[in-house]
Amino acid sequence: MAALSDALLVVAMLGYLAAMICYAAVYAFGDRGVVARVAERESDRELVGAGGPPVIEFVGEPAVPVATPPARTVWFGRVAAAVLVLAAVAQISSLISRGVAGHRLPWGNMYEYVLAATSVAAVAWIVVMVRRPALRHLGLYVALTQVVLLGVAGLILYVPVGPLVPALDSYWLAIHVTAVAISSGVFLIAFVPAGLFLIKSGYDKGRNAFPFSLGERLPAADVLERLSFRLHAFAFPIWTFGALIAGPIWAESAWGRYWGWDPKEVWAFISWIVYAGYLHARATPSVKKTTATLIAVLGFLTMLMNLFGVNIFFTGLHSYGGL
Amino acid sequence: MTATDTRPAAPAAPPPRKPGWSNALVTVGRSAWRQLTSMRTALVLLFLLAVASIPGSILPQTNVGIEKVQGFYRAHPTLAPWLAKVDGFNVFGSPWFAAIYLLLFTSLIGCVIPRLRDHYRAIRSVPPNVPARLDRLPQHTTVDDHDGDLAAIAATLRKRRWRVVVRDETVSAEKGYLKETGNLVFHVSLMAVLVAVALGSWYGWHGNRILVTGPDSGFCNSLQQYDESKLGPRVDEGRLPPFCVTLDQFEATFQSSGQPKQFKATVTVEGDGPTHTADFSVNDPLRLGGASVYLLGHGYAPILRYTDRFGKTQTKEGPFLSIDGMQTGSGAISFPDANVDPVTGKRDSSLQMGFDGIYLPTAPAQAPYLRSEFPAENNPGLLLTAYRGNLGLDAGIPSSVYRLDQGQIDAGRLKQVGEGKLLKPGETWTLDDGSSVQFVGTKKYVTLSVRHDPGQGIALIAAVCALVGLMGSLFGKRRRIFFRLASPSPTSSSRLLEAGGLPRTDYPGFAEEFASTVAAVREKT
Numbered sequence: 001m002a003a004l005s006d007a008l009l010v011v012a013m014l015g016y017l018a019a020m021i022c023y024a025a026v027y028a029f030g031d032r033g034v035v036a037r038v039a040e041r042e043s044d045r046e047l048v049g050a051g052g053p054p055v056i057e058f059v060g061e062p063a064v065p066v067a068t069p070p071a072r073t074v075w076f077g078r079v080a081a082a083v084l085v086l087a088a089v090a091q092i093s094s095l096i097s098r099g100v101a102g103h104r105l106p107w108g109n110m111y112e113y114v115l116a117a118t119s120v121a122a123v124a125w126i127v128v129m130v131r132r133p134a135l136r137h138l139g140l141y142v143a144l145t146q147v148v149l150l151g152v153a154g155l156i157l158y159v160p161v162g163p164l165v166p167a168l169d170s171y172w173l174a175i176h177v178t179a180v181a182i183s184s185g186v187f188l189i190a191f192v193p194a195g196l197f198l199i200k201s202g203y204d205k206g207r208n209a210f211p212f213s214l215g216e217r218l219p220a221a222d223v224l225e226r227l228s229f230r231l232h233a234f235a236f237p238i239w240t241f242g243a244l245i246a247g248p249i250w251a252e253s254a255w256g257r258y259w260g261w262d263p264k265e266v267w268a269f270i271s272w273i274v275y276a277g278y279l280h281a282r283a284t285p286s287v288k289k290t291t292a293t294l295i296a297v298l299g300f301l302t303m304l305m306n307l308f309g310v311n312i313f314f315t316g317l318h319s320y321g322g323l
Numbered sequence: 324m325t326a327t328d329t330r331p332a333a334p335a336a337p338p339p340r341k342p343g344w345s346n347a348l349v350t351v352g353r354s355a356w357r358q359l360t361s362m363r364t365a366l367v368l369l370f371l372l373a374v375a376s377i378p379g380s381i382l383p384q385t386n387v388g389i390e391k392v393q394g395f396y397r398a399h400p401t402l403a404p405w406l407a408k409v410d411g412f413n414v415f416g417s418p419w420f421a422a423i424y425l426l427l428f429t430s431l432i433g434c435v436i437p438r439l440r441d442h443y444r445a446i447r448s449v450p451p452n453v454p455a456r457l458d459r460l461p462q463h464t465t466v467d468d469h470d471g472d473l474a475a476i477a478a479t480l481r482k483r484r485w486r487v488v489v490r491d492e493t494v495s496a497e498k499g500y501l502k503e504t505g506n507l508v509f510h511v512s513l514m515a516v517l518v519a520v521a522l523g524s525w526y527g528w529h530g531n532r533i534l535v536t537g538p539d540s541g542f543c544n545s546l547q548q549y550d551e552s553k554l555g556p557r558v559d560e561g562r563l564p565p566f567c568v569t570l571d572q573f574e575a576t577f578q579s580s581g582q583p584k585q586f587k588a589t590v591t592v593e594g595d596g597p598t599h600t601a602d603f604s605v606n607d608p609l610r611l612g613g614a615s616v617y618l619l620g621h622g623y624a625p626i627l628r629y630t631d632r633f634g635k636t637q638t639k640e641g642p643f644l645s646i647d648g649m650q651t652g653s654g655a656i657s658f659p660d661a662n663v664d665p666v667t668g669k670r671d672s673s674l675q676m677g678f679d680g681i682y683l684p685t686a687p688a689q690a691p692y693l694r695s696e697f698p699a700e701n702n703p704g705l706l707l708t709a710y711r712g713n714l715g716l717d718a719g720i721p722s723s724v725y726r727l728d729q730g731q732i733d734a735g736r737l738k739q740v741g742e743g744k745l746l747k748p749g750e751t752w753t754l755d756d757g758s759s760v761q762f763v764g765t766k767k768y769v770t771l772s773v774r775h776d777p778g779q780g781i782a783l784i785a786a787v788c789a790l791v792g793l794m795g796s797l798f799g800k801r802r803r804i805f806f807r808l809a810s811p812s813p814t815s816s817s818r819l820l821e822a823g824g825l826p827r828t829d830y831p832g833f834a835e836e837f838a839s840t841v842a843a844v845r846e847k848t
Contacts, residue, residue, distance in 0.1 A: 162578070167605055248782075256617035257529075257774065270377070276369065
């Protein structure tokens with residue numbers, strides 16, 4: 001089972017790589033107008049309420065594109081989506097078979113944690129793909145992120161399957177780590193449209209140096225911004241529960257105090273504050289959407305710092321990483 | 324604060340008054356307060372709090388591990404005192420960190436109180452009048468052939484949990500008050516968390532100690548019996564709950580890799596109800612009335628029997644601190660009362676004995692005997708070094724019981740006797756002066772933390788309330804819907820019904836909800 005899990009990880013990585021190449025082909029060979037035009041038409045109507053503040057109303061999915069894209073592009077896009085889903089299935093199977101091999105929940109060390117969080121991200125992305133077909137081609141960036149993270153997990157963080165240390169042998173592992181992994185996975189997927197929104201809005205302002213040149217083929221800025229907000233709003237309460245409620249309850253029974261400013265706790269607190277700042281900034285009309293989204297991107301950087309930086313540079317009570 | 328721009332609007336400018344410094348003071352105060360309670364300031368303070376936390380994870384913190392702070396002092400002797408001056412090793416207890424969160428919470432209070440008042444009014448008030456031009460609202464539609472029964476419309480809306488008022492020929496309805504309610508619950512709960520933390524630090528206490536197995540090494544809950552302890556400023560030392568704990572047994576099992584598998588400590592508790600025994604472990608603390616006992620670590624305490632040059636025998640045990648995952652233990656055992664001349668009864672302070680050493684629960688087959696190969700006692704060995712001389716214990720300076728005084732060794736007042744020697748359990752080592760030391764065996768010990776925090780229950784309840792409020796504020800949507808009957812036409816009994824909808828917060832699905840609500844109203848006719 002352990003060997004199967006490792007093999008499936010390789011399959012997942014190759015799958016994401018293949019999906020990335022297919023999406024890149026869509027970008028390269030697809031006519032550049034299709035996406036942009038769809039996005040334009042899809043962009044929101046802005047209305048002014050009677051005497052009220054401007055009210056933005058989102059008009060659902062776009063209709064069929066005006067110009068039918070070349071068959072080749074459609075074909076590449078479908079293959080890409082299918083390969084991405086297959087890669088996600090391999091990734092989740094890898095996680096499950098690892099759990100079967102260890103007779104326990106498969107998120108007991110850093111390698112397994114990254115595998116679990118990226119699996120959640122994969123599921124979150126598939127949900128977005130199903131509900132927002134117009135955004136499907138953003139799979140390029142999702143696949144890229146997956147390849148990078150799975151590569152780091154497989155090459156640097158890998159540890160063989162083993163039983164849990166007594167400190168982790170608690171049902172709170174199922175609650176705390178699961179909630180944190182789910183929210184991290186969704187934050188990861190929320191980060192993709194957040195970053196792309198910044199690129200797109202830079203492009204809309206006339207900046208065309210890399211990476212803003214990518215904006216040419218991105219959906220409308222508000223679509224990206226709204227998707228990013230909804231994903232963040234979904235993940236934030238789960239993060240609050242996982243990191244700031246379930247975590248402290250477990251910490252109390254394991255270490256005797258519910259909060260002790262362990263480096264991992266400090267960075268969980270920082271991430272929470274930054275994401276809370278994002279939600280506030282976005283709700284404040286006087287703060288620009290780009291500024292608010294920049295805060296969300298910063299929030300994801302603090303998440304990365306917590307996952308990699310804290311495990312590598314600091315020693316604390318959360319040192320189960322196996323590094 | 325996740326709602327739209329609902330910060331209190333600036334009050335209207337006060338009527339011009341005679342200039343005077345007291346008026347100026349009021350003006351300055353008022354504008355400072357307005358500044359502090361603005362969203363922009365709150366955001367800046369929020370970020371300051373995040374940035375201010377970073378040094379707390381980079382620099383070693385006294386409350387997390389004092390040894391690391393001491394290590395930092397040794398590594399950076401010039402930098403460390405400067406950092407200590409700005410509370411670099413106590414970031415989360417420092418005045419500047421407190422200043423940020425207290426300002427943030429003041430800003431929060433300044434924001435929440437007017438909003439509580441406004442929301443209380445909003446909840447008690449009825450939905451507003453129907454606007455003159457419904458066709459200017461984001462959602463607008465008309466229904467032909469309506470029977471004009473406004474009460475039926477109101478009933479349909481009420482069933483869908485709208486708050487409804489019927490005025491003349493119009494119906495106004497509003498829904499989604501939960502958003503602002505949740506928002507306020509969230510922010511008030513955050514303040515409650517802060518209060519709970521403060522309660523915990525005022526009325527809480529903790530003590531840490533090592534507890535060796537055996538009936539002679541039990542401890543009672545008083546400050547003198549802890550290796551390290553801290554009382555909140557409002558805790559009376561004499562009123563700590565009186566209980567005594569003796570460690571009967573400690574079991575640890577390991578994987579073949581040496582990774583721990585399971586721990587179990589069995590203790591006898593006196594003074595907390597009837598005397599009873601209890602088991603506890605990592606993740607499963609011992610809950611006593613007024614305190615909890617947590618298992619933090621474990622190790623071995625070698626027992627030495629020293630027979631001095633006058634033939635007098637003393638037996639002592641000393642917990643050796645584990646220095647790695649394989650339970651290699653490092654420690655020292657002192658015999659300050661050794662070699663007392665039985666004739667004169669005089670202590671010769673230059674003939675005191677001290678042993679320091681490394682304990683290896685599973686010693687390697689070959690030298691060097693530096694690291695244990697497994698955490699269980701499969702092949703125990705004690706690598707001992709003997710010292711004779713002045714242990715430096717009489718100076719009254721507190722010193723570590725896990726180390727001999729290095730100062731005395733460096734000054735030549737404490738001299739090493741012979742070479743180090745590896746002893747198996749039961750083996751005896753005869754020193755140059757005819758005295759001998761026997762490695763009798765080991766006892767197990769556990770490191771315990773005994774704690775009481777009266778704020779933690781409140782903090783948990785407040786945090787759960789905050790989460791519930793947060794979900795209300797993130798997923799609640801305030802919206803209004805209006806209906807107006809057109810004036811009756813002389814030719815027909817049915818009438819034209821005009822409907823309009825206004826989402827007051829960001830709500831992508833409002834168009835669908837509006838359509839389905841209007842459809843429900845239409846079906847009723």
